[in-house]
Amino acid sequence: MNQFTVHPVARHTPIEDFLALLIGSLMVSFGVLLVRQVGALTGGTAGLAFLTHYASQVSFGTAFFVINLPFYYLAIRRMGWPFTLKTFCAVALVSVFSDLHAHFIHIDQLQPLYAVLLGNLIMGLGFIVLFRHNASLGGINILALFLQERFGIRVGKLQMSMDVMVLLASLYVVSVPLLLASITGAVVLNLIIAMNHRPHRYAA
Known part of the structure; x- marks a missing residue:
């Protein structure tokens, strides 16, 4: 007789998914606020939106929403409609919240490296909430998954390469110290996701 009883996986209810999309999007958008406050940026689609904004x-918010639009076709093909609809809602919420936060909070003094690290940490936690409810923030992540399936290109390598290109392009709009801080923040964000998002360890 086994010492531990294995229980069937309890799937998330619609209300749990709704709250997760709301909470995850709020966390990501608040991280965006901190990073934007000091004029820095991060990798991925959010990095492209920062570049467009600067x-x-x-x-x-507008840039982030528009940049993600072409990727929904790939999301439908690669992940299906439930994932795509949740991702669309999460992107829309982050786009709205990231522009609304400034109406409710204003930070007069913020050390850049601290803001970038804390902002990316909060964004990473928000990503985990979204991932665990079968959603994402679209963009480059969906493209990487599609290219891996179609051409066998590893997701990690492709996404890291894209992040590097986005951050290097930022040299035209940010200073070298802010670029270095942004790179550090992007590493923190990816480490949080790598340590906590392991599908074989979590299913709901």
């Missing part, structure tokens, strides 16, 4: 008058 180089133009377009808000981060």
Whole structure:
């Protein structure tokens, strides 16, 4: 007789998914606020949205929402409709919340490295919440998964390469110290995801 009883996996209810999308999106968008406050950026689709925001008058929320639009076709093909719809909702919420936070909180003094590290840490935790409820923030992550399936390119290597290109492109809009801080923050974000998002250890 086994010492431990194995229970069937309890799936998330719709209300749990709704709350997870809300909480995860709030966390990611607040991390965006901290990073944006000091003029830094991060990798991935959010990094592209930061670049667009800094180089133009377009808000981060608008840029983030629009940049993600072409990737939903790949999401439907690669992940199916439930994942795509949740991801669309999460992207929309982050886009709205990231622009709304400034109306409710204003930080007068913030040390750049601290802001970037804390912001990416909070974003990483928000990503984990979304991932564990079968959602993401779309963009480059979906493209990486699609290319791995289609051409056998490893997701980790491809995503890291894309992050490096986004961060190098930021040299045109941010200073070298902020670039170094941004790279450190992106590493922290990826480490949090790598340590905590392991599908074979979590199923719900």
